[in-house]
């Protein structure tokens with residue numbers, strides 16, 4: 083199986099295959115509590131900045147619908163608001179990254195705990211350029227989830243409370259880890275979605291600036 087880097091470079095329209103040194107895709111992790119607006123903001127970033135959106139929650143839900151043994155296991159873990167073992171999530175993520183054909187990837191809802199992060203570093207090994215942290219009060223997230231109406235088995239008050247606990251105990255330390263490396267951009271996600279996106283735009287505009295380089299042919 084080719085690496086994630088191979089696939090992203092091969093599908094770049096402007097680069098003849100094998101001509102240039104391999105370029106790794108730009109990876110941005112999007113983290114925040116359940117209901118903070120990760121999916122909503124990722125859709126806007128895709129539209130405005132041409133990133134591909136890979137939601138690990140969606141990948142796991144797709145797998146759980148497959149009816150496989152792993153799928154059934156995923157469904158019961160999600161219903162409990164717990165974390166799916168990283169070896170399962172990382173395989174689905176690696177495949178989605180290889181198939182995206184995009185050199186700019188938004189990875190939504192990952193890494194959600196230390197186990198996810200270690201698996202990513204061992205298997206995918208691409209340092210994220212940024213970690214977008216959508217910061218929102220629990221009260222507001224709870225309100226949003228109760229109105230989400232996507233028929234999700236985990237959007238009930240009992241499971242939601244467990245997910246908030248997992249976020250505080252397992253995801254916040256991962257955000258803190260990336261913060262210590264200067265990678266985190268914290269956004270006030272409690273505002274209306276359009277206002278949140280204005281703040282995100284500023285960040286993505288600065289990372290999307292094309293750097294011109296001049297090549298002298300002798």
Ligand SMILES: Nc1ncnc2c1ncn2[C@@H]1O[C@H](COP(=O)(O)OP(=O)(O)O)[C@@H](O)[C@H]1O
Pocket residue numbers: 114115116117118119120121122123226227229230231271272273274275276278
């Ligand atoms: N800034 C916002 N203000 C109010 N509602 C929002 C906002 N962002 C998202 N929502 C709504 O809240 C719910 C959860 O948003 P979603 O993007 O699915 O969050 P997450 O992926 O972080 O769980 C959805 O119903 C969405 O339409």
Ligand SMILES: Nc1ccn([C@@H]2O[C@H](COP(=O)(O)OP(=O)(O)O)[C@@H](O)[C@H]2O)c(=O)n1
Pocket residue numbers: 114115116117120121138139140142159160161163164165166167171190191192193194198236245
């Ligand atoms: N990296 C991940 C992402 C999601 N999940 C599982 O999938 C559930 C839903 O994740 P999600 O990202 O779709 O949820 P939201 O935060 O978007 O509401 C989580 O509560 C976990 O059970 C996981 O185990 N590991």
Ligand SMILES: [Mg+2]
Pocket residue numbers: 120121137139191
């Ligand atoms: Mg989501």
